[in-house]
Amino acid sequence: MKYRINPQNHKELSALGFGCMRFNRDEKEVEKQIIYAIENGVNYFDTAYIYPNSEVILGRVLSKGYRDRVNIATKMPPHAIKKYEDFDKIFLTELERLQTDYIDYYLIHMLPDTTVWNRLIKLGINEWIEDKKKKGQIRNIGFSYHGGRDEFIQLVDIYPWEFCLLQYNYLDENRQAGKEGIKYAASKGLPVMVMEPLRGGKLVTNLPKEAESVWNNAYVKRSPAEWAFRWLWNQPEITVVLSGMNSMEMIKENIKVASETEVNAFTEEDFKLFGKVREILDKTIKVPCTGCNYCMPCPKGVDIPTCFSCYNDMEIEGKLASIGKYVMQTGIKNQPHNASLCVKCKKCESHCPQHIKISEELTQVSKSMEGFYYKPLRFFIKRFMKFDQ
Incomplete structure (x- = not known):
């Protein structure tokens, strides 16, 4: 397993993170998968308060002697916070589910914009975070995000975050927060965690035949999934790439790839392959927008x-x-x-x-x-x- 350094605390994080939203239905199989991942170097597990039974299952497995070998990331849903007491109500429930007394990487879940953050400030979140950090119950505080670049940058700047999580893959290079957002967060010293590296599997199962042909005829034999992961791990700004792994075959393949990749290892030929695939995918889109944002801001507020x-x-x-x-x-x-x-x-x-x-x-x-x-x-x-x- 390759590791990347968290610039905030200089600790090693596995390049591959285990996304826990889509666990296999067989809990015994899930336990085998989690233990296999840990034994093969995965040390970052991402769950959330709203993922059905996810925290409970993860906590049950980690309690069998694995807790100190991993970093747990979980999340607090802003919509569930109506008063100050709700912060503890949710957080303490998560600690109980996860059978731990601290969270390594704690996120405000799906933080959409500064308005929601300001509402949480009025309810006392700054004081609450400070208290939890002082007690050692939260080691790192961050946020997860789905949305456009400008609002992402505003959120990065509104608070001294210690990491962030956002959707990013080769199709979204110039969409949502995109590459510019990734680079901006990294320039501020934030570890960048990436979700949806395969667009929920769409970059594997929904590819046009022409795009599949590009990968099949490449100079080296790799699956579409491997190409997508390598594209992410080629970028030094990215710290951890999450994968919602729910089969042993998938876990083994992703660990193998994560153990082989290096930063800035792509050749000109590699970039050309992605250029061809994007060109094919671009033919399927309705509007040839590159997400450059030159059209913004709109006087009526349209994103x-x-x-x-x-x-x-x-x-x-x-x-x-x-x-x-x-x-x-x-x-x-x-x-x-x-x-x-x-x-x-x-x-x-x-x-x-x-x-x-x-x-x-x-x-x-x-x-x-x-x-x-x-x-x-x-x-x-x-x-x-x-x-x-």
């Missing part, structure tokens, strides 16, 4: 790159999943950023290097992603997750 990213994902992830992501990323924040806010002023279009007819495309996004369900769904999620306070 143009994020709207196009969710719209384009319909071809890979399907309409239902893309709409869900669209609502989460553009509709539930204190100030909505959805496509139908566009008034067709076209100020953005003069700045677009791709010469996209942005106002016309946003109309199509609105028609496809904002059906009769959009406003009720947005209202429900905002109220449930307290994003409107």
